[in-house]
Amino acid sequence: MTTMYATIGPATRAPETMTALVRLGVTGFRFSASKFGVAELAAQAADAEAAGRAAGRSVELLLDLPGAKIRFTNADSIDLGATPRFRVSYALKPTGEDDGLPDVGLSDPGLGDVISPGDVLLIGDGEIAARVISASGTHCVAEALEGGLLGPRKGVWVTGRSRRLPASSPDEDLALLDGLTSSAFTGAIVSFAENAAVLEPVRARWGGRSANSVMAKVETRAGVAAVAEVAGAADSVLVGRGDLLMDSGVLDFHALCSAAVRECRRLSVPVVVGTQLLSGMQSSWLPLRSELSYLCGLLESGVDGLLLTTETTFGRDPLGAAGLMADLIARYAEPGLVRA
CATH class of the missing domain: 2.40.33.10 (PK beta-barrel domain-like)
Known part of the structure; x- marks a missing residue:
């Protein structure tokens, strides 16, 4: 069964919207630790857990750790x-x-x-x-x-230069996990996973929280090259298409995405694909035709999960995007199943 994850942001922060997403078929939420403080992250997870209860379903609550990514530090748009x-x-x-x-x-x-x-x-x-x-x-x-x-x-x-300097110390990510030990989160997403070693300290802290406690995000050339090692140390793998495009360039992007998914499936490690799967719906009633074709191809190939990002953080119709995703899963991943 292909699962659906949604990223929480301003468009979906309200508890009633989280509940509606679960009822549409969302089985897990992603929370961006780079965008919010510890108190707000804990509150978001608590509200999402309650949303699952209200909908009568358990949901995965995955904290996406910032990792070594270089960011602007502005707090306002x-x-x-x-x-x-x-x-x-x-x-x-x-x-x-x-x-x-x-x-x-x-x-x-x-x-x-x-x-x-x-x-x-x-x-x-x-x-x-x-x-x-x-x-x-x-x-x-x-x-x-x-x-x-x-x-x-x-x-x-x-562009044209090394974007990331050598990987930073994991201390900040680990301190964040320690600060959220008593929270409702069921697992963590380790960003820029390029070897098994980066997953070990996260597993040592949060490895017993659920069956999917450690999700490795593969989003660089080096990560794809080492995906077998990374997948072997993770509970699941997220192919992060956003940063992967930036690192790979446009010509190699598709080949690297496909290689990562193919290797995870060969190893029988659950693989989730995310970033801009239905981005056309951020500003339009309809998704892009190319998005539909790619997404349906992923579903027919048997991908284990799909992640909505900007569609549900800032999108004009996050419930519409999730509803369409659920219908596509029912049509192309599980023929004969129709969402109620």
Whole structure:
């Protein structure tokens, strides 16, 4: 049976919306630890657990750990349509220069060492691109190539250069797990999994919480190359298509996604595919035709799970996206089953 996961965000934070998602067929929720503090994460998990009870079903509650991803540190959204130019300070907190430009910091200031004028910054999953128009030792100024909303704590890549510096210490992720020991979470998602060793400390802390306590997120070339090792140490694998596209480039993306899914299935390790599966529904009544074809192909191949991300965090109709996903699962993964 193909399962459906949904990511919690502003569009789905209300407990009644979580309950509605479970009734539509969502079997688990993903919670982004990079976007919320410990108290809010614990509250979200408690509400989701209650939503499952209200719907008469148990649900998986998976905490997605931040990992080594480099992010902007802005707490509020910035409208790049109204103010296309913004400053990136090479510090955790913005420099606060008074020139009228929005200012964001970096979770790893060392990224500034590889930024030069003319570089293009890809933000989030590539939905926003900004060209660097000037750079100094302390900051750069970039201009969005198209308008858009720069949400809080989005990831950032420098095209054509190494995006991630050497993997950071897991101490922050582990401290987060320790702070949520008494929470309702049933498991954790380990980001940027590229070897079995990164999963071991997470399993040592949370390994007994459920049958799916440790999900490894494979989202880089190195992760796909080591997917057999990673899958062997995980309870399940999530193929994170957002960062994988950024790391792989457009030509190798499909081959790497397919290789990861194929290897997990060969090893009989449950594999979930996520990121922008129905992104067309964020702004339209209908999904993109290419999305439908790809998604139905995944279901026919027997993929174990599918993860909705922006469709349920900021989408205009998260319940509509989940309902369509449930219908597609019934039609193409389980012929003859019709959702009530």
